[in-house]
Amino acid sequence: MTQATLDLGVIGNGSFGALIDDRARVVWSCLPAFDGDPAFCALLSPRDHDAGDFEIELEDFERSEQAYLTNTAILRTVLYDRHGGAVEIIDFAPRWRQNDRFYRPVSIMRKVSPLSGNPRICVRLRPLADWGARLPEVTWGSNHIRYLLPGFTLRLTTDAPVRFVREEIPFVLSHPMHLLLSADESLTRPLALFMHEAQERTTHYWREWVRYLSIPLEWQEAVIRSAITLKLCQYEDSGAIIAAMTSSIPEAPHTPRNWDYRYCWLRDAAFVVRALNRLGATRSMEEFLRYIFNIATHDGSLQPLYGIDFAEKLEEHEVESLRGYREMGPVRRGNLAWVQKQHDIYGSVVLASTQLFFDLRLADPGDADTFRKLEPLGEHAFALHDEPDSGLWEFRGRADVHTYTGAMCWAACDRLAKIAGHVGLQDRDAYWRGRADTIRERVLAESWNSELNHFTDTFGGRRLDASLLLLSDIGFVDADDPRFVATVEAIGRDLKRGDGLFRYIAPDDFGSPETSFTICTFWYIDALAAIGRHDEAREMFERILARRNPLGLLSEDLSFEDGEAWGNFPQTYSHVGLIIAAMRLSRSWQDAS
Known part of the structure; x- marks a missing residue:
């Protein structure tokens, strides 16, 4: 064999x-x-x-x-x-x-x-x-x-x-x-x-x-294959979107970083929804919100991930009957991340929900009652924006106040203000705008390091991580803000290796990362285009497309040395990144006429 x-x-x-x-x-x-x-x-x-x-x-x-x-x-x-x-x-x-x-x-x-x-x-x-x-x-x-x-x-x-x-x-x-x-x-x-x-x-x-997708002029085959793959990862009985179909494909050869991804991470699912929304495939958003409203507690508190059947406890066990991918165990069933605190998820869910209120194509758009169901999420975001958590990279051995978490909590309040204004609730618009402004002021003050001349991964920190590339995408800062430009340049200097990007380079609970995290590479490409380095972004995007497997699919990670795919498969995160970058970089359809 x-x-x-x-x-x-x-x-x-x-x-x-x-x-x-x-x-x-x-x-x-x-x-x-x-x-x-x-x-x-x-x-x-x-x-x-x-x-x-x-x-x-x-x-x-x-x-x-x-x-x-x-x-x-x-x-x-x-x-x-x-x-x-x-x-x-x-x-x-x-x-x-x-x-x-x-x-x-x-x-x-x-x-x-x-x-x-x-x-x-x-x-x-x-x-x-x-x-x-x-x-x-x-x-x-x-x-x-x-x-x-x-x-x-x-x-x-x-x-x-x-x-x-x-x-x-x-x-x-x-x-x-x-x-x-x-x-x-x-x-x-x-x-x-x-x-x-x-x-x-x-x-x-x-x-x-596929016919009704709003695809870009360029890279149509790649975008269509990624969109179909994302669609295949939604469990329609509940509306849950899984992170990947597999368990325990290691992130690099012989690393203990191998996890069970067959569950619904609210953050990952929200990224999928936003990508499909941009393509005009809005049904996934409506089904995902049905899932959210089924799992949200009466006070709006959420954990980072759930089972596709709304299960809250996903106890993690090692499976002895399987040796692992290329016999690189252990094989895990369940995922302990369900017990973690990851406060950015409140912003993720609100961001994924926002189009529900503004898209006139929807048969059942969001209204004031739907908005009120989202407000408890905003209250949690405001309360937790400066509290330590495990962050989006799910550190198991440490907790910090993460810049990305704070920015996503701002996004929750910012979008709630916009939704409130749209549905005619001016008092709630003012309320959430005040909370958003408070968070933004705090995050900017705590995450900008004037000595290093870039945003840092944590409040008062000194390190970089790739999530900072999203600060412009979510609207927290403008793409031409000198602070964002400097941060993108610093990330390119410190986290980029060849055509790939580390999510971070500081050692964590399992040592130092060894492979590029594919969505981070796409985030970097998108950020390059946003700050005006468009030709460089296009060239890098083309090289990453060439790293897809023969059927156009992506896993979670790529080896820096030979481009081999590692990590769980097919990875929704990676295909989201491909779609967003392609839509940013593609020439206009007017160029085809």
């Missing part, structure tokens, strides 16, 4: 997701939802079983090619053997509008077709249970196989010989074959016809969704 990489494709439909390698092998999928048991966990090296995948193995395999069908989340892989044979595999999760709702079952659909020669294949469907610890019980019938997982039963319905699949017997593929892996429900229609219609309807859904 070849060494695992993050040259993976992703399919999904708003209910679950699956990662597929360049040989069309499903190597990661948690079922029946993002936070479920990883029935397909080969990506993290099961300790006791050579399983955890769904493979179409081509005998005498030589090479493969892979691409998405244009403007869809449907993946096409072609496998070639050494004798002129070729096999096409189409993978997708069905999604379309039906009866005034979206049809999005937990289902992987695979169509396998011969293209040339006499290809000989073997179908290996080997899910595991309890985080790779055991093989599930298996039953079968005339045209199906059932896998009994904890709390969920998978059924494979197929027109391939069931015994060949069950016993992994190789056979010559002489005609198209269909594999429908879904919940344990009987299919009452002809399988080939059903899957053909499902592919057509899913193709139509994605192309219509």
Whole structure:
């Protein structure tokens, strides 16, 4: 078996997701939802079983090619053997509008077709249970196989010989074959016809969704792929947006920095919402606000992250049954960051909500009652703007008063003032404007270091971190403010290495960071453009685009040395950064005429 990489494709439909390698092998999928048991966990090296995948193995395999069908989340892989044979595999999760709702079952659909020669294949469907610890019980019938997982039963319905699949017997593929892996429900229609219609309807859904995106003139393919990827990371039952689909892909080789990202960080989700809003895909914002209103306490207090089902406690445990990505453990389930104090999240949520009040396209825009639901978040922001927290980088061993936290708390109050004025509540406009001004004055006084001539990461501090690049984006300072320009230049001097950016360089609980944090690189590119270094920003952006995997996807981190992808995948943060930078840098559509 070849060494695992993050040259993976992703399919999904708003209910679950699956990662597929360049040989069309499903190597990661948690079922029946993002936070479920990883029935397909080969990506993290099961300790006791050579399983955890769904493979179409081509005998005498030589090479493969892979691409998405244009403007869809449907993946096409072609496998070639050494004798002129070729096999096409189409993978997708069905999604379309039906009866005034979206049809999005937990289902992987695979169509396998011969293209040339006499290809000989073997179908290996080997899910595991309890985080790779055991093989599930298996039953079968005339045209199906059932896998009994904890709390969920998978059924494979197929027109391939069931015994060949069950016993992994190789056979010559002489005609198209269909594999429908879904919940344990009987299919009452002809399988080939059903899957053909499902592919057509899913193709139509994605192309219509893309059609209404407000994309920039340049880098359209990259922006569209990033937008689809962000859409795939929203769990529509609740509106939660996960940070990534995986757990425990390390940020660098052999580092203990490997975490479970299959949950909803309010900050990350808010970034996703703002990016999709800029593209005109506002439904995600409305669904995310539904999620927020379900988790907000009566006094508006929030923790940094929650489960996709609103769970508050996400206890962190090490999983012994999985060795880890390239056997670089530990593998973690749960994330202890839920107990941390990260006060910037109040600003994140209010920023993500603001467009709800100003976008005339929305069928149900925000009103005074909606505004009042957000006010408790502003009260927390004001009370906590100068209190120590773990910051957006989630330091586990220290707490400080972070500049970014203070600026985001200002953003909460600033936007509440603007919303209040918009909905005609002038007294609340004045109230929140006063609070915003108080915070801004304090943050500017405490975070500017005149000796070093740049903003610092903490009140009274001396260090830099990449979050300072966002001070202009959120409106805290103007892009042409000499203090911001000087800070961008200092960050380029101290945090930039080649074409990547550290989020910070000071050692933390786990030592010194080793890889570039991809969204920080995009923040830097965006800031360069904002301060007028447009050509430099474009050149750097083009080089980072070249670091995407062959399908246009990004993980959390990139190696400075060879550009290899590390960290959880696909990372919503990274794709947000790509979209925002592309929209900033692109030439106007008028230039195309």
